Amino acid sequence: MSAGSAGPLIELDGVExxxxxxxxxxxxxxxxxxxxxxxxxxxxxxxxxxxxxxxxNGAGKSTTLKMLTGILVPSGGRLRVAGLDPARDRxxxxxxxxxxxxxxxxxxxxxxxxxxxxxxxxxxxxPPAVFRANLARCTELLGLGPLLDVPVRQLSLGQRMxxxxxxxxxxxxxxxxxxxxTIGLDVVSKATVRTFLRELNTERGTTVVLxxxxxxxxxxxxxxxxxxxxxxxxxxxxLAGLRAxxxxxxxLVVDLARQLPPIxxxxxxxxxxxxGPRQWLAFPAGxxxxxxxxxxxxxxxxxxxxVREPDIEALVADLxxxxxxxxxxxGDEAPASP
Amino acid sequence: xxxxxxGRLPVLRDALTGYALLAWMQVRSALAYRTSxxxxxxGNFAASGLDFAAIALMFAHVRALGGYALPxxxxxxxxxxxxxxxxxxxxxxLERLGARIRDGTLDTLLLRPAPVWAQLAAxxxxxxxxxRVVQGLLVLVWSTGHLDVDWTPGxxxxxxxxxxxxxxxxxxxxxxxxxxxxxxQDAAELQNALTYGGNALLRYPPTVFARDLVRxxxxxxxxxxxxxxxxxxxxxxxxxxxxxxxxxxxxxxxxALMGAGAALAWRHGLRAYRSTGS
Numbered sequence: 185m186s187a188g189s190a191g192p193l194i195e196l197d198g199v200e201x202x203x204x205x206x207x208x209x210x211x212x213x214x215x216x217x218x219x220x221x222x223x224x225x226x227x228x229x230x231x232x233x234x235x236x237x238x239x240x241n242g243a244g245k246s247t248t249l250k251m252l253t254g255i256l257v258p259s260g261g262r263l264r265v266a267g268l269d270p271a272r273d274r275x276x277x278x279x280x281x282x283x284x285x286x287x288x289x290x291x292x293x294x295x296x297x298x299x300x301x302x303x304x305x306x307x308x309x310x311p312p313a314v315f316r317a318n319l320a321r322c323t324e325l326l327g328l329g330p331l332l333d334v335p336v337r338q339l340s341l342g343q344r345m346x347x348x349x350x351x352x353x354x355x356x357x358x359x360x361x362x363x364x365x366t367i368g369l370d371v372v373s374k375a376t377v378r379t380f381l382r383e384l385n386t387e388r389g390t391t392v393v394l395x396x397x398x399x400x401x402x403x404x405x406x407x408x409x410x411x412x413x414x415x416x417x418x419x420x421x422x423l424a425g426l427r428a429x430x431x432x433x434x435x436l437v438v439d440l441a442r443q444l445p446p447i448x449x450x451x452x453x454x455x456x457x458x459x460g461p462r463q464w465l466a467f468p469a470g471x472x473x474x475x476x477x478x479x480x481x482x483x484x485x486x487x488x489x490x491v492r493e494p495d496i497e498a499l500v501a502d503l504x505x506x507x508x509x510x511x512x513x514x515g516d517e518a519p520a521s522p
Numbered sequence: 523x524x525x526x527x528x529g530r531l532p533v534l535r536d537a538l539t540g541y542a543l544l545a546w547m548q549v550r551s552a553l554a555y556r557t558s559x560x561x562x563x564x565g566n567f568a569a570s571g572l573d574f575a576a577i578a579l580m581f582a583h584v585r586a587l588g589g590y591a592l593p594x595x596x597x598x599x600x601x602x603x604x605x606x607x608x609x610x611x612x613x614x615x616l617e618r619l620g621a622r623i624r625d626g627t628l629d630t631l632l633l634r635p636a637p638v639w640a641q642l643a644a645x646x647x648x649x650x651x652x653x654r655v656v657q658g659l660l661v662l663v664w665s666t667g668h669l670d671v672d673w674t675p676g677x678x679x680x681x682x683x684x685x686x687x688x689x690x691x692x693x694x695x696x697x698x699x700x701x702x703x704x705x706x707q708d709a710a711e712l713q714n715a716l717t718y719g720g721n722a723l724l725r726y727p728p729t730v731f732a733r734d735l736v737r738x739x740x741x742x743x744x745x746x747x748x749x750x751x752x753x754x755x756x757x758x759x760x761x762x763x764x765x766x767x768x769x770x771x772x773x774x775x776x777x778a779l780m781g782a783g784a785a786l787a788w789r790h791g792l793r794a795y796r797s798t799g800s
């Protein structure tokens with residue numbers, strides 16, 4: 185391995201990105217003001233991790249990703265990927281990272297899929313043996329074999345996504361960045377992509393950083409979750425920690441023998457929904473469901489029950505809501521990423 | 523993969539590799555629509571051919587234009603078209619920078635291990651642009667056969683030299699114009715006015731234009747060094763602004779200066795893009 189293999193693969197220390205935005209103020213006058221898209225990010229990603237990077241639109245996700253790949257130059261702070269400064273060593277770094285932008289393909293529209301891979305091979309100067317092995321592995325796991333001779337314009341969205349994923353991995357990148365990798369895919373394609381990513385991470389040790397709106401991606405793939413809001417890291421930890429941090433509530437769903445008025449008088453729980461004989465009770469995530477069940481069973485004709493964990497979407501929304509006090513003035517959002 | 527040592531040479535290699543690969547992919551993409559490709563190539567050739575036909579037609583009615591006979595005007599036309607044609611073929615796609623910034627696809631180029639300038643220059647590489655080159659070359663060859671000049675080795679050498687310098691000068695204008703689009707994304711017309719518009723100027727002798735116009739294309743945007751100054755030396759004509767004879771040999775220096783200036787502008791623009799985003 186090359187330089188930087190000892191420390192963490194990705195290192196951010198107080199990284200900032202400030203955009204200057206000109207806004208019209210009157211007929212000709214324009215006011216300039218600064219927008220902090222990324223405001224003092226500090227985190228590290230060791231080799232071999234799979235990290236989910238969450239945040240609403242305009243939170244600074246894309247800006248971070250663009251700084252990590254060297255497309256954008258940080259306005260402040262220190263940033264290292266594989267021992268390199270991405271902005272200064274962009275061309276060298278490009279050979280060591282893989283990037284998939286969910287909404288944007290790098291494949292050649294009018295040419296067979298295999299031709300795009302041949303371009304990657306030549307442009308990245310991939311040794312033929314490495315190229316053959318990687319292509320064979322990816323096409324097998326992603327089911328691309330029969331598609332290699334098909335012009336990219338004839339591929340479905342899911343097939344193209346898998347094609348892009350392969351293109352990003354042919355040169356054995358040390359880290360793979362994925363921006364919304366499962367957006368717009370059908371259930372089968374999503375499952376294939378997720379299985380593939382898990383395999384890539386566990387078998388080959390490739391570090392993966394992914395942004396997504398699909399929280400199933402996070403639940404199924406990432407041990408570590410980072411949540412960013414208004415350019416700041418508001419959470420960094422595992423899923424269980426996120427649940428605790430957000431004060432999430434678990435839900436107890438009970439099926440009673442017949443329709444009854446909302447259950448009450450059960451300490452630590454409150455009924456949030458009633459639908460015929462079925463009722464939903466919310467209780468704090470830290471508590472056990474057993475005493476609740478016992479209390480209900482003692483007084484009500486209980487037929488069936490299940491416990492639901494809070495979904496991440498709700499957790500993240502809760503985190504944002506609680507970060508509200510520290511938020512900058514409204515209208516100060518980061519510019520929409522292109 | 524192992525790191526290669528940094529420095530100028532690997533970057534140059536990356537640039538050439540990237541350019542050649544992307545240009546080749548473009549040609550193959552164009553060939554995916556074979557009929558359309560053939561029609562475009564023919565149309566392009568015919569369109570630039572009609573261009574010169576218009577001038578030839580003019581000479582059916584007049585014997586000279588600004589004191590220049592048809593072979594002389596054809597020589598100006600041929601050298602100018604050839605220089606612009608080469609620049610347009612090789613780096614004309616740079617004008618698509620603004621579009622790429624607007625739709626956000628410039629970022630995908632920044633992720634590849636090749637300089638963005640080379641990638642963008644090959645972005646819409648199209649063989650149909652050979653039409654102007656071939657046509658310029660044909661007119662140039664015809665004119666050299668009909669010119670009344672003494673073809674000394676110096677004069678013979680001047681033809682390829684001024685072509686290359688002219689192509690570099692136009693290439694620099696394409697590059698500088700594209701660099702300007704880092705700030706103003708819809709400014710492609712500005713460079714088009716200088717390149718295609720400039721070429722329309724250069725195909726006629728300077729004597730037919732107002733002195734102020736001649737002055738500005740000599741001193742401000744020095745397109746006169748593409749063909750007017752060297753060609754007039756070759757044809758044994760005086761330059762209307764009374765410049766000394768040796769200025770005809772300044773084309774390489776002008777080309778080098780403009781190239782360096784354009785490179786600076788490009789670097790500056792790319793840096794501005796990468797530090798502001800879009």
